[in-house]
Amino acid sequence: MALLECLNVTKRFFGFTALDNVSLQINKGELVGLIGPNGSGKTTLFNCITGFLSPENGDIVFNGKKITGWAPFKIALSGITRTFQIVRLFREMSVIDNTIMALQQYQSESVFKSVFRFPSARKKESVARERALELLEFLGLTHLKDEKAKNLSYGQQKLLSLAMALMPKPSILLLDEPAAYVNPTLTNKIKKYIKMLNQQGQTIFLIEHNMNVVMDLCERIIVLSAGQKIAEGTPAEIKDNPRVIDAYFGETK
Amino acid sequence: MCLIYFILTESYSILIGYLGLFSLSQVAFFGLGAYISALLSLNMGTQFLTNLVVSSIITMFIAFLLGSQLLKLTRHSFAIATLAFMFVVQLITLNWMEVTRGPMGLPHVPRPNIIGIDILSKISYYYLYLAIALVTFVFLYLVVNSRVGRAFISIREDEALANSVGVNCFKYKMIGFLISAFFASVAGTLYVHYTTYISPDIFDLYFVIVTIIIVVIGGGDSLEGVGIAAFAFTAIPEFLRSAQMLRETVYGVLLIVLLIMPESIKKKIKSLWYKKPKGE
Numbered sequence: 001m002a003l004l005e006c007l008n009v010t011k012r013f014f015g016f017t018a019l020d021n022v023s024l025q026i027n028k029g030e031l032v033g034l035i036g037p038n039g040s041g042k043t044t045l046f047n048c049i050t051g052f053l054s055p056e057n058g059d060i061v062f063n064g065k066k067i068t069g070w071a072p073f074k075i076a077l078s079g080i081t082r083t084f085q086i087v088r089l090f091r092e093m094s095v096i097d098n099t100i101m102a103l104q105q106y107q108s109e110s111v112f113k114s115v116f117r118f119p120s121a122r123k124k125e126s127v128a129r130e131r132a133l134e135l136l137e138f139l140g141l142t143h144l145k146d147e148k149a150k151n152l153s154y155g156q157q158k159l160l161s162l163a164m165a166l167m168p169k170p171s172i173l174l175l176d177e178p179a180a181y182v183n184p185t186l187t188n189k190i191k192k193y194i195k196m197l198n199q200q201g202q203t204i205f206l207i208e209h210n211m212n213v214v215m216d217l218c219e220r221i222i223v224l225s226a227g228q229k230i231a232e233g234t235p236a237e238i239k240d241n242p243r244v245i246d247a248y249f250g251e252t253k
Numbered sequence: 254m255c256l257i258y259f260i261l262t263e264s265y266s267i268l269i270g271y272l273g274l275f276s277l278s279q280v281a282f283f284g285l286g287a288y289i290s291a292l293l294s295l296n297m298g299t300q301f302l303t304n305l306v307v308s309s310i311i312t313m314f315i316a317f318l319l320g321s322q323l324l325k326l327t328r329h330s331f332a333i334a335t336l337a338f339m340f341v342v343q344l345i346t347l348n349w350m351e352v353t354r355g356p357m358g359l360p361h362v363p364r365p366n367i368i369g370i371d372i373l374s375k376i377s378y379y380y381l382y383l384a385i386a387l388v389t390f391v392f393l394y395l396v397v398n399s400r401v402g403r404a405f406i407s408i409r410e411d412e413a414l415a416n417s418v419g420v421n422c423f424k425y426k427m428i429g430f431l432i433s434a435f436f437a438s439v440a441g442t443l444y445v446h447y448t449t450y451i452s453p454d455i456f457d458l459y460f461v462i463v464t465i466i467i468v469v470i471g472g473g474d475s476l477e478g479v480g481i482a483a484f485a486f487t488a489i490p491e492f493l494r495s496a497q498m499l500r501e502t503v504y505g506v507l508l509i510v511l512l513i514m515p516e517s518i519k520k521k522i523k524s525l526w527y528k529k530p531k532g533e
Contacts, residue, residue, distance in 0.1 A: 050417060072416040081417065089415040090407050101407055104400045111428065115392075115397040125400075164418060224492035 002061075003028045003203055004049070004080070004172055009058035011044055011227075018044040019055065020227040026172065026205050031198040033209065033218035034207045035238075037247055040224040042207045045087060046174055050082050051075040063171065077105065079171035083164075085207075089155045091150035095141060095160055099132035100125075100147050102164035106229065128167075135163045139193065155186040162193070166202075174198070175206040179213050191217060215239070254275040254417040256382040257447070260389045262268065262467040263476055264436030268463070270474035271397055272429045273409030275328060277461055278319070278335035279437050281342045284455040285312045286438025288346060291359045294446075301365035301446055309438040316434030317427070324426045336461075343456035351406050358452025365446045382443055389436055394476055396432065405429055406474070 002025040007057040011019040019041045026032050034042050050062055050070035059068045067075055076082075081102075086133045090098050107124045114121040136142045139159045144152060149160060158178065165173055178194065191213055198217075200205055208214045214221060215235040223231040223238060225247035230237055238244055265279045289308035293299045299307070306458045323334050346353045353359065365381065396402055404425045407415040412422055467486050472481030489505055 052413065052416070071421075072413075073419050073421045076417050076419040084414070084417075088411050088417075090410040090414065092410060093403075097403065100420045101403055102288060104403065105421075111401055115395050117395070117399070121400075168419070204408065 002026060003063065004205070005061040006045070006049070007059045007061065008054045009045070009048055009060065011048055011053060011055045015219060016252070017227050018185075019048065021058070022227070022229050023058075023223070024222055024229065024232070026203065027200075028203055029201055029219065030090040030170075031194070031204045031218055032206070033214040033221040033222065034205065035209070035211075035214055035221060039226075040247075041227040043176060043223055044227075045224070046082060046176055046207065047174035049075075050080060073105070080174065081165040081168060081170040081172075082174040083158075083161045083176055085176040085180065087154070087161050089157055089164075092148060094146050094148055096129070096132055096137065096145040098160060099135060099163050099167055100114075100128045102167040103128045103131060107229065131167060132163075135166055136165060139163050152186060155182045158182060158186075158190070160189075167195070172203045175204060175208075177207050179208060179210050187213065213219075256379075256386045257444050258436070258464075258467065259386050259480055260436055260443070261440040262479050262483045263389060263393055263505070264440075266468045266471065266474070266476065266479040267393065267397070267429050268433045269468050270472070270479070271402060271409060273328075274426060274429065275332040276335045276430070276433075277332055278338045279433065279445075279464060280456060280460045280476045281335075282312050282316060282341035282434040282437035283441040283444070283460070284339075284346070284451075285315065285342060286439075286441025287451050288353065288359075289438075289453060290442040291362045291445045291451045292352065294363050295359060295361070304446075305439060306338045306443045308442050309435050310370040312438035312441075313431050313435050316431055320427050320430040322448050324423060324430065326419055339456055339461070343453050344363075346453040346456070353453070356453060358450060358454075362445050362449045362451065374403040378447060382447075385439065385443065389439065390476065390480065393432075393436075397476060401405075401425070401428065409474075423470065435508060 004026040006022055006024050009019055009022045010017065022041070022045060034045070036042050044053065048055045049073070051067070051070050054069045059066055062075075062078065062080060070078075090101060093101065093216070104124075109129065111161070123129065133142070133145070136145055139162065141159055141163065144156065150159065152160060162175075162178065163240065164173075175194070179190050182190070185238045187210065194204060206214075206218075209230075214244055218235060221231075221233065221235055221238045222229060223241075223244050225243075230243045230247060233241070261283055268274045268276045268279070285310045289311055290304035293304045293307060294301075319335075319338060323331055323338075326334060349355070365378075397405065402413070404420050407418070407420055408422050408425060413479065415422055417463050444455075463486065467482045468479055470486075471482030489507065
């Protein structure tokens with residue numbers, strides 16, 4: 001059964017159709033890529049899935065539940081986490097606090113209990129800290145844990161945002177251009193991390209412009225162009241698909 | 254007076270400093286708390302502590318109604334709408350003659366009386382208000398250093414990201430708004446039982462500006478800084494009374510100096526406070 005399913009999702013901005021009847025499925029454990037020329041609606045689709053935008057038509061079904069129109073925080077809590085195309089962090093917080101922050105809302109704890117420092121609240125705090133340190137270790141950020149997020153290099157910030165998305169052990173991870181604007185060495189590192197995560201069973205859905213990354217990583221690729229899904233298949237199939245080549249390089253005569 | 258400002262601005266810093274919500278209705282809640290307490294004690298003859306609790310709860314309820322609509326607005330419209338709320342409250346107090354006596358205000362508010370002990374002397378006022386201020390500070394300190402405080406900061410830093418890590422932004426904004434309205438009203442009650450008189454003049458932009466100045470100079474997101482700023486800015490004008498002519502001028506110059514170098518003062522205050530490195 002599909003873990004995440006988009007059914008005929010349509011999103012319009014003032015008459016401009018950003019997503020036109022897009023349907024897709026992502027199964028548990030898969031690593032799926034979403035590609036397409038600029039402005040083809042990839043990020044819009046992510047925003048629809050995560051609740052930042054609500055589609056005019058169609059439904060998004062996650063784990064058998066309709067989540068269309070839910071508030072973003074509720075969707076996040078139900079197990080879909082994401083990173084942003086342009087890194088977003090809590091810039092004034094330390095690296096470790098950023099990661100802890102990414103988990104605390106998932107730990108059910110009443111506001112009252114945490115304000116008055118009940119033992120159970122403290123215990124959850126230390127669980128979060130442990131998990132944060134584990135992830136920072138995995139991504140090689142341990143030495144920066146007390147640094148403010150804004151002082152990190154762009155690449156380190158990207159890794160940190162990945163750590164934050166991983167904190168709550170999401171059922172599905174949406175990555176919006178994880179390798180954009182970073183140097184080739186780091187691109188390879190990020191590629192390696194994504195691969196490792198997927199091998200550990202993490203379901204990942206990613207947008208990426210870097211073809212080298214997408215072709216190497218993904219088992220299945222979905223192509224959007226002008227808001228429509230024009231192709232879906234294995235990397236090899238996509239490479240030879242004339243419609244995809246048209247979308248990227250213009251009509252072939 | 255210092256302590257009243259202390260409570261008012263400390264709770265204000267939750268909104269401006271931690272949540273990044275530029276609310277201009279803090280003085281309105283302050284005045285509301287003062288008016289409700291005054292009316293309660295004049296018409297119903299209730300005691301200080303009852304007033305404190307009842308007026309704060311009524312103010313919080315009003316804040317809840319207001320917040321449930323206004324907190325959905327974007328930052329700028331929120332600031333303007335909260336300012337508008339203050340003027341609405343002012344107009345009501347000015348024109349509802351039967352209840353508030355309009356511009357004449359409400360005189361002869363009784364002095365506090367706790368369990369039979371009348372609080373009359375300045376010293377006893379001081380200790381009573383100091384105790385309440387301390388409770389306020391401890392409570393706010395616990396709030397901002399808990400996960401709630403971290404959620405506040407996350408909303409200030411990046412609301413979209415806060416959302417995507419599962420922070421219910423509206424809920425936390427509401428919590429912050431209610432807490433600050435509650436303590437603003439507490440400060441209002443203390444104020445009216447100290448001056449024994451309240452009039453619509455309390456809803457003046459002057460107070461709005463002074464409270465904002467205190468919060469901003471105190472560094473916004475540091476309760477200690479805001480506390481020190483609150484004391485400094487209510488104490489300095491008093492000291493300067495000895496030089497009447499220069500008073501306003503010196504105050505103005507001081508303000509400009511402080512505004513030009515707020516960063517360094519913030520850091521100095523912080524370094525005094527955080528001598529030992531933060532523990533794990």
